[in-house]
Amino acid sequence: MSDVDVALVGLGPTGATLANLLGAYGISTLVLERDTQVYPLPRAVHFDGETMRILQSLGLQHAVQAISRPGTQGMHFVSSTGQTLLVRQGSDHPGPQGHYNNWYFHQPELETLLRQRLAQHPNVHVQLGHEVQGLTADAHGVTLETTDLSNGQTQRHRAQYVVGCDGARSAVRHAIGSDMDDRGLKQAWLCLDVLTHNELPLPAYTVQWCDPQRPMTIVNKTGKRRRWEIMVLPGDDPEQLTQPDFYWPLVARWITPAQATVERAAAYTFHSVLAHTWQNQRLIIAGDAAHQTPPFLGQGMCAGLRDAANLAWKLHAVLSGQAHPDLLLTYGSERMPHVREFIDLAVRLGAIIQETDPERARLRDATFADQGAEIFAFPQPRLGPGAYLSHQPHAGTVAPQFTLSQGQLMDDVIGHRFALLVAAEHAQQVQSSRYPRLCQADVAQLTAELGSPMHQWLAAHQACAALLRPDRYVAGLAHQPAELAELEAWLAALLTPK
Numbered sequence: 001m002s003d004v005d006v007a008l009v010g011l012g013p014t015g016a017t018l019a020n021l022l023g024a025y026g027i028s029t030l031v032l033e034r035d036t037q038v039y040p041l042p043r044a045v046h047f048d049g050e051t052m053r054i055l056q057s058l059g060l061q062h063a064v065q066a067i068s069r070p071g072t073q074g075m076h077f078v079s080s081t082g083q084t085l086l087v088r089q090g091s092d093h094p095g096p097q098g099h100y101n102n103w104y105f106h107q108p109e110l111e112t113l114l115r116q117r118l119a120q121h122p123n124v125h126v127q128l129g130h131e132v133q134g135l136t137a138d139a140h141g142v143t144l145e146t147t148d149l150s151n152g153q154t155q156r157h158r159a160q161y162v163v164g165c166d167g168a169r170s171a172v173r174h175a176i177g178s179d180m181d182d183r184g185l186k187q188a189w190l191c192l193d194v195l196t197h198n199e200l201p202l203p204a205y206t207v208q209w210c211d212p213q214r215p216m217t218i219v220n221k222t223g224k225r226r227r228w229e230i231m232v233l234p235g236d237d238p239e240q241l242t243q244p245d246f247y248w249p250l251v252a253r254w255i256t257p258a259q260a261t262v263e264r265a266a267a268y269t270f271h272s273v274l275a276h277t278w279q280n281q282r283l284i285i286a287g288d289a290a291h292q293t294p295p296f297l298g299q300g301m302c303a304g305l306r307d308a309a310n311l312a313w314k315l316h317a318v319l320s321g322q323a324h325p326d327l328l329l330t331y332g333s334e335r336m337p338h339v340r341e342f343i344d345l346a347v348r349l350g351a352i353i354q355e356t357d358p359e360r361a362r363l364r365d366a367t368f369a370d371q372g373a374e375i376f377a378f379p380q381p382r383l384g385p386g387a388y389l390s391h392q393p394h395a396g397t398v399a400p401q402f403t404l405s406q407g408q409l410m411d412d413v414i415g416h417r418f419a420l421l422v423a424a425e426h427a428q429q430v431q432s433s434r435y436p437r438l439c440q441a442d443v444a445q446l447t448a449e450l451g452s453p454m455h456q457w458l459a460a461h462q463a464c465a466a467l468l469r470p471d472r473y474v475a476g477l478a479h480q481p482a483e484l485a486e487l488e489a490w491l492a493a494l495l496t497p498k
């Protein structure tokens with residue numbers, strides 16, 4: 001029986017990201033994963049700039065860039081007559097997160113990188129082929145019962161906290177006893193992933209094909225990889241969906257069997273659900289275990305990585321004895337409303353693309369023709385109530401990532417710490433005699449030189465300093481030097497040896 005600080009159930013993208021973050025904090029971590037290999041078939045195809053920033057924090061920026069393609073041309077919702085209804089804007093330069101805001105990738109390649117990175121952390125122990133079959137929580141920790149699927153042998157482990165990163169059918173969510181809030185979209189779709197033999201004259205951007213006869217999504221992934229997501233309609237024979245005779249005629253206007261090899265065809269049901277309860281004492285859930293979104297925004301995996309970034313520093317603060325365990329309650333209270341905004345936008349987009357009534361589709365197209373194509377961006381919601389100075393409107397929002405004067409990205413300098421960004425003209429005031437907590441080694445001090453983007457950002461918020469949390473969300477701003485005392489008091493109250 002092993003005894004660890006944290007046990008993770010599931011090594012999908014959420015679990016692998018959280019394990020890497022806990023590894024970087026030096027927390028003893030056991031990861032239990034049922035499968036012996038990375039899930040070989042891709043699901044996610046897109047992630048955003050904030051997600052790249054989280055991958056950067058794992059030291060994976062360059063490795064991930066090497067297997068990904070920046071999506072500079074956005075996503076276009078197009079009617080069957082070629083009319084553009086909505087556009088999620090692309091950009092051909094890095095955005096506020098310090099990275100392009102859209103990336104396309106092949107999920108098994110990303111998951112492989114995440115797993116390889118775990119080898120850097122001797123405090124993270126991974127058991128593949130081990131299924132968690134029992135969870136018993138008490139006041140001091142959780143006992144996990146696992147089965148080695150290669151030989152049927154059972155084991156017991158003890159952890160102070162268990163995080164269920166165990167996907168849509170989460171056993172940990174079940175143990176927590178959480179219901180799901182259904183946000184209204186549940187629909188079967190077929191995913192067809194192909195490798196084209198040659199370059200084809202297909203759009204470089206993502207197309208949401210809003211044809212009431214057969215709604216589809218067409219994605220340019222990386223290299224010669226392309227995806228068609230095809231809505232399943234009443235009357236389709238479930239047995240036939242993954243058969244070539246079913247799908248090739250549907251995509252014939254773009255591609256023929258002679259032009260590509262099928263990597264896989266698989267039917268999924270897209271859900272829009274959010275668990276009511278993300279934590280019960282020492283049991284916590286993250287990723288698809290806590291929320292599932294239809295993929296019309298390409299945000300499900302991104303939300304799981306945000307969960308991991310939000311939770312990791314809080315687990316570290318609690319397990320190192322600096323913070324009260326109640327800090328962990330802010331994980332769910334902050335993340336739940338945040339992810340709900342993404343799910344609700346995806347549901348709204350789903351209602352637009354999934355319209356199969358010809359008359360209602362004609363009215364939809366006419367409305368967009370009158371008002372002009374709608375241009376939209378990803379939401380940038382504030383976190384729900386939690387660990388930041390909630391009376392300040394900008395606290396609880398994600399901070400930009402600046403390039404520093406030496407050319408480094410800001411987060412690479414900060415590492416897994418808090419950060420105090422101070423306008424150069426006030427830097428002298430941040431002294432350990434006055435602000436001992438802000439001046440400890442777990443707070444990186446960055447000076448915003450006059451005229452620099454960081455200085456301009458502080459000025460735009462009428463601030464002379466900003467305190468960022470390790471997940472890069474703004475904990476609070478000091479609008480004048482005297483308000484540094486408020487940041488000092490907030491951090492001292494949050495992180496004082498308990």
Ligand SMILES: Cc1cc2nc3c(=O)[nH]c(=O)nc-3n(C[C@H](O)[C@H](O)[C@H](O)COP(=O)(O)OP(=O)(O)OC[C@H]3O[C@@H](n4cnc5c(N)ncnc54)[C@H](O)[C@@H]3O)c2cc1C
Pocket residue numbers: 009010011012013014015032033034035039043044045046047130131132133165166167168170171191268286287288289295297298299300301302303304
């Ligand atoms: C068609 C499709 C397209 C998508 N497109 C996008 C996109 O473009 N962008 C995006 O961000 N997201 C997208 N998503 C969503 C994304 O794929 C998921 O949100 C993401 O994979 C969830 O990761 P996870 O780690 O939370 O869960 P999972 O990937 O489901 O991992 C859970 C892991 O837990 C393991 N496990 C479960 N139970 C146990 C147990 N009892 N014991 C041990 N191990 C266990 C499983 O074996 C699995 O490895 C898409 C999804 C689909 C289906």
